Amino acid sequence: MTELDWSEILLRLGVATLAGGAIGLNRDLHSKPIGLKTLGIVGLSTATAVLLAVEFTEPGKITDATSRVIQGILTGIGFLGAGVIVHESERFRVRGLTSAACTFLAACLGIACGTGQWRIVGVALALAFVLLTVGRRIERWLHRALGVRQDRHDRETPSSGA
Known part of the structure; x- marks a missing residue:
């Protein structure tokens, strides 16, 4: 079993969050229905799941059992996520x-908690809260700075959960 130190966990999860967020910012600036926060969270989530697999294996080797458990959980959560996004009552508009x-x-963090990887949980949770707290403000600031229309954002309310 490998043991990653705090700085390596922060580096890996932080870069995944920033990379996902950068791609999301590009999509948002092109008026696509996904943005900085969403893809930042996706990058963070997947890096969290992979770090968990790495923590419980010999260097460079992921066991079949670990892989199957993580795959099963994340596949099931994918279906739950699809239900959150598509709403028939809203004419199948992409939201959420x-x-x-x-x-x-949350599923990835549940896996991390279940395996007792508290450092990974702590860093991932802190990064998620930072992203969720300042992500929208960064998007709006960049929209204004770059002169990009904000019609899509103006229709959303802060309590919409998007």
Whole structure:
């Protein structure tokens, strides 16, 4: 079993969050129905799941049992996330992507808690709260700075969960 130190966990989860967020920012600036927070959470979630697999294996080797458990959980959560996103009553309008990404992250954190990887849980949770707290503000600031229309964001309310 490998033991990653705090700085390596922060580096891996932080870069995954930033990379996902950067891609999300690009999508948001092009008026796509996904943004900085959502893809930042997805990057963080997947890095969290992979770190868990790495923590419980010999260096460079993931066991079949660990892989199957994580795959099963994340596949099931994918279906739950789809239900959060698509609402028939809203004419199948895409909404709730960030909530679905947070559902996925909660599953990854549940896996981390179940395996007792408290450092991974702590760093991932802190990064998620930072992203969820300042992500929308960064998107809006960049929209204003770059002169990009904000019609999609203006229709959303802070309590919409998006």
